Amino acid sequence: MTKLKVALAQMDIAFGAPAQNFEKVAAFVAQAAEQHADIVAFPEMWNTGYALKQLGQLADVNGLETQKKLSQLAKTYHIYIFGGSVAVAADQKFYNTTYVFDNEGQLLSTYQKVHLFGLMHEGDFMAAGQQASHFDVLGVPATNVICYDIRFPEWLRKLSAAGSQLIFVPAEWPSVRTPQWTRLLAARAIENQSFVVAINRVGQDPDNVFGGHSLVLDPLGNELLCLDDQEQLQVVTIDLAEIDKIRGEIPVFEDRRVDLYYD
């Protein structure tokens, strides 16, 4: 499969109200399936929003509710689900966690955000993940990071050098820094010669306004889709055949001098 039809569910998130957010996610999955998308992607922390002080009451214990519901939706609608991320309680800690399901409802990947965002005091409430995520979407090698992770090019380089061609980025990125969001994502797409699917939330919480601007970028950093600041679902088709051509013309992975980069 060289072409993938990707749906971006740019949603507003009800603060501290998982049940309401689960209903919205289900409606978006149905909408994406109606439009014959291969995969639908969601933003960061969509079950609770950044209700960090309430995680003890709200976080999904071991992610079981999220996994059960996303698996059922993926199977019912025969669609891959990139599950953005949710707040999960595990090992007496809380993790900002991504789940990815295939179109038969099988869990493909779990990722816990590796770089916690100090400006939102994330590290005071949540624990950092330690591992990469790699999964296939209909044969296309993919990976994901979460929001603040995109400021760490070393991390995305490592994930891309391992073979990924498609990077998913769920976010709750405040509108005050939208110009940094678009430029960082374009840089990650260009330097890693990868498609980037980045899904931000819209609306506001007690601390921030979120600007949407969810993006799909090609491996040259060109915008294939750029949303505004309203809640919506949009679908775009990406052609993975472009990857071989671009990586063949300018072979940055082969030209790396890793012998010089680290002590």
Ligand SMILES: O=C(O)CCC(=O)C(=O)O
């Ligand atoms: O890096 C930024 O400016 C935003 C990061 C962020 O909001 C997050 O990681 O949740």
